Amino acid sequence: MAVRVAFGPVIVLPSLRFWGVWQRHVDVARSRFLSQAVMPAVEPLITFLVLGFGLGRFVELEGGGDYVKFIAPGMVAVFPMWQAVFACTWEAWFRMENQRTYHAIIATPLGPEDVAAGEIAWGTTHSLLSAVYVMAMAVAFGAVDSPLAVLVLPVAILNGVMLSALSLWYTASVSSSNALGYFFTIGALPMFWLGNVFFPASSLPQALQTLGWFVPTTHTVAIYRGLFTGDLAWSQLGDLAWLAAVGAFCFLMATRALRRRLLV
Amino acid sequence: MTGGIHARGLVKRFGSYVAVDGIDLEVRSGECFGLLGPNGAGKTSTIRMICCVSPITAGELLVDGLDVRTRAREIKARLGVVPQDDNLDPDLTVEQNLRAYGRYFGLPRDIIAARIEEGLALLQLSDRRASRIDELSGGMKRRLVIARSLMNAPSMLVLDEPTTGLDPQARQVVWQRLRLLKGRGLTMLLTTHYMEEAANLCDRLIIMNRGRIVAQGSPAELVAAHAGRDVLEVQADPEAHQPLVADLQRRGNFEVESSGDTVYVFGRDGESPARLAGEIVGNFRVTVRQANLEDVFLRLTGRSLKE
Known part of the structure; x- marks a missing residue:
């Protein structure tokens, strides 16, 4: 039964024991490692080859430049995005509703806030692994020009947390698995296409550019572009602040949604 | 009052539906206490409040002397919970399920390992430690859930319909294991709609109907008095x-x-x-x-x- 019940203070922070949840996910992943690793390994590689080298031969960018170099920073942002989103939508839903894993966990000293932290940590782990992998590919294809690019990794963690939290917030709030599909069409796909990844956002109509500002990965891509080329501007600090603020907000909202759902 | 459970005027409402309508409950340390009643009586709602997974609507509820409203984490650390559905991890083996659960309590690795051995031996699952969950029968899954609930060496075990859905033989095995645990002094609280279960295991029980208690006492007292x-x-x-x-x-x-x-x-x-x-x-x-x-x-x- 869906119920409006007072569930306590607005901000509930997890305990350090949330790692137990993360460790459980690692145990499960170990038994499924090979089958799970295929998609995240193959997709970015194919995209680099097909779009970067295939389509790239026909693309002329304003100001010159290699198309592979243009899409690389965006790729490092969006493929991890898919990882975080999958982990915290379909997989989380399955654990929550079908397996009742969350219900088992909250019978122990862990609460819904710890489950949320564990899920977000796991989504971030998936996302970070993907980021490292796509980065390695970008380096291999000669797309990285600056040693500052190593700073992509800490930003990737922040990116992972933000996207996992956003996805989990959504998952914990909807009443059926059918609704999860909306997150992909209205949330994830625009991130993939409107975030200044495959073509300059400046070529889009103004309305879509404004919309792009609200797309989380737009800001990640902006930071990565700076780090890849070494051309950093103050605006990227603004992007970092955006990620941190939105990430923190989504984390709290995801916790709140899970508490409301589980503590009935 | 320390040990056991103390409830006064306990109420649980879901919107306008009253699941538990002001009940008083005393469970003494070391006894096996039953909540007997048909489906919809309010047994599971009561249990969920005691396990601190469901906030109480009104009334007073102390578990092991601690208030459920403020000391939930501590209470949960002392309880062993055997829920109605087997919410085991189907992607993990029997042993891995126990290990994952032990980690939620923040137990050190060696303690977890020791308790896994004890639990498997006690519930007669030692030869199934590497089995996947879908390879287990209903009775074995139930025994695994009981083994899991013992990982934190609880002072009180709470069981929600422990043998519902099991065949008679599996039921007997579970009862026997529970009697063994009872013999070791573990306080137990169980809900059931099977009168043989209540009669077989419980020292005292309450009979619930539509959110209220209609009778309480030992099985023998209740039968003599009312039937x-x-x-x-x-x-x-x-x-x-x-x-x-x-x-x-x-x-x-x-x-x-x-x-x-x-x-x-x-x-x-x-x-x-x-x-x-x-x-x-x-x-x-x-x-x-x-x-x-x-x-x-x-x-x-x-x-x-x-x-």
Whole structure:
């Protein structure tokens, strides 16, 4: 039964024991490692080859430049995005509703806030692994020009947390698995296409550019572009602040949604 | 009051629906206490409040002397929970399920390892430690859930319908294991709608119906007080009940109840309805048997436990 019940203070922070949840996910992943690793390994590689080298031969960018170099920073942002989103939508839903894993966990000293932290940590782990992998590919294809690019990794963690939290917030709030599909069409796909990844956002109509500002990965891509080329501007600090603020907000909202759902 | 459970005026409301309507409960340390009642009686809602996974709407509830409203984490660290559905991890083996659960309590690795061995041995699952969950029978899954609930060496075990859905043999094995745990001094609280389970395991119990307590006491006390020693059962079509009931009531100091396709006759003031067995006219199936908790429930609520 869906119920409006007072569930306590607005901000509930997890305990350090949330790692137990993360460790459980690692145990499960170990038994499924090979089958799970295929998609995240193959997709970015194919995209680099097909779009970067295939389509790239026909693309002329304003100001010159290699198309592979243009899409690389965006790729490092969006493929991890898919990882975080999958982990915290379909997989989380399955654990929550079908397996009742969350219900088992909250019978122990862990609460819904710890489950949320564990899920977000796991989504971030998936996302970070993907980021490292796509980065390695970008380096291999000669797309990285600056040693500052190593700073992509800490930003990737922040990116992972933000996207996992956003996805989990959504998952914990909807009443059926059918609704999860909306997150992909209205949330994830625009991130993939409107975030200044495959073509300059400046070529889009103004309305879509404004919309792009609200797309989380737009800001990640902006930071990565700076780090890849070494051309950093103050605006990227603004992007970092955006990620941190939105990430923190989504984390709290995801916790709140899970508490409301589980503590009935 | 330390140890056990103390509840006063406990209420649970879901919107306008009252699941638990102001109950008082005392569970003493070391005893096996039962909540007996049909589906919808409020047993699971009560248990969930005790396990601190459901916020209480009103009233007072102390578990092991701690208030559920403020000390939930500490309470959960001391409880062992055996839920109604087996929410095991299907992607993990038997042993991995136990290990993952032990980690939620923040137990050190060596303690977890030791408790896994103890739990598997106690619940007779040692040779299944590497099995996946879908390879286990219903009874084994249940035993695994019980083993899991012992990982934190709880002072109190809470079981929600521990043998529902199990075949009679699996049920016996589970009861035997629970009696063993009881023998070790573990306080137990269980809910059930099977009167044999309540009679077999519980030292004391409450009978719940529609969110309220209708009776409490030990199984023997309840049966003696509300159902007498023997019960006469007459199986007859519902159409034949009315004249049959009237006839039986005329024959002596008896209470007669009718439910489904059976008429039950209870004795009052120590009189046994057994003598009526030979006196009933008509082609009915007549049985005389010992009174049990189901009869108590029927007498008190007019309903069958099995509904």
